[in-house]
Amino acid sequence: EVQLLESGGGLVQPGGSLRLSCEASGFTFSTYAMSWVRQAPGKGLEWVSGISGSGGSTYYADSVKGRFTISRDNSKNTLFLQMNTLRAEDTATYYCATWDWNNYYSHYWGLGTLVTVSS
Amino acid sequence: QSALTQPPSASGSPGQSVTISCTGTSSDVGTYNFVSWYQQHPGKAPKLMIYDVSKRPSGVPDRFSGSKSGNTASLTVSGLQADDEADYFCSSYAGSINVFGTGTKVTVL
Secondary structure (H helix, E strand, O other), X not given: OOEEEEEOOEEEXXXXXXXXXXXXXXXXXXXXXXXXXXXXXXXXXXXXXXEOOOOOOEEEOOOOOOOEEEEEEOOOOEEEEEXXXXXXXXXXXXXXXXXXXXOOOOOOEOOOEEEEEOO | OOOEEOOOEEEEOOOOOXXXXXXXXXXXXXXXXXXXXXXXXXXXXXXXXXXXXOEOOOOOOOOEEEEEEOOEEEEEEOOOOXXXXXXXXXXXXXXXXXXXXXXXXXXXX
16 A cells, blocks of 8 residues: 655744655655645645656756755655745645656645744 | 636536536646646545546546646536535646646535
8 A cells, every 4th residue: 555654844934944754655666756745724736846766857846946855765765855945935734745757647645744834 | 837727616416517627828738638637625635536638547436537628628527426525626747847726616515
């Protein structure tokens, strides 16, 4: 059974940093591209970032480019999102999800971790 | 990277059909046949319902179907059931990134 478990969310002040993790199990992690998708409270989904299975290719939404960094450790089946210079508008539940590299859809999703940016 | 446009709400009685539109541009929906649809119940993670415009993952009932014409994709839910009441989001590849729709709340009357 595919499982994705996010962690690392919490309350952070504007301008601060946070690192999210997503531990994967139930599939061969290194063969799957992965993504982060966020959802502000009461709002819609927003694609944030994606990374290839090898980690050699990364992609970002304009809203986070230059502030967020996606990475992965295939030896530990773990996906990361380093978030710097956080803003109030980054407040959201962050989901990690698989990302089909050829057809660009997300089949498996985690339960999400809440990030709150507030003073 | 603007969000795809969906109607805020849609509704139907049990057994009826409802169709949700998802309008993009020639930079996303109009160019790529990589449109997917997700169902989200309150407080839950999204669930993949349709990918590649009209394909259903294993386990998704054939009451759910997808199509596309030009810059607009559509999701049709036939034979509405109480459990279909949820938020639905479309998504399209837009050249190295994905973009999501604004979301549609489906109410089963």
